[in-house]
Amino acid sequence: MTDIEFTEKVNTYKNMIFRLALTYLKNIQEAEDVTQDVFIKLFKCDKKFKTAEDERAWLIRVTINASKDVLKSAWLKRTVPIVEDIPFEHEEHGELFYAVHQLESKYRSVIHLYYYEDYSIRDISKILRIKETTVQTRLYRARKQLKDILNKEFQADKYYESKEGLYETGL
Secondary structure, eight states, X not given: XXXXXXXXXXXXXXXXXXXXXXXXXXXXXXXXXXXHHHHHHHHHOXXXXXXXXXXXXXXXXXXXXXHHHHHHOHHHHTSOOXXXXXXXXXXXXXXXXXXXXXXXXXXXXXXXXXXXXXXXXXXXXXXXXXXXXXXXXXXXHHHHHHHHHHHHHTOTTOEEEETTEEXXXXX
């Protein structure tokens, strides 16, 4: 891979990898470190991908694994997290971001891949190596938990759930 090709890949995937790592780690600096590690692995990787979609799926899998490794590390267990505010263009995006981060990682990952990365249930099941029905169940439970979190924290019955996701009632 040439330097130009690598730079193009970094520019194409950096936001996706960072957001996914942040979804798992809930810490900007740790997510930046994982993003850097993933690109180092990509640079050292000799694997030739058939399609850009295959490459994207590989990067997601490597990001998830690297994030889980950080969460399991002994160093992280001995540190105190720094509470950091992340600026958002719209206040609602921030509310939803923090609500999603209250979910367990198994629910955060399917929410992220489904809503932020536009993967289908079938694709998510392949990436996470779980059954499609498990993905559907996790999406359902995550939506229900998000609804409860958002209604409890902000305003009773402000959000309603449909098959496509959570929506504001407009009250």
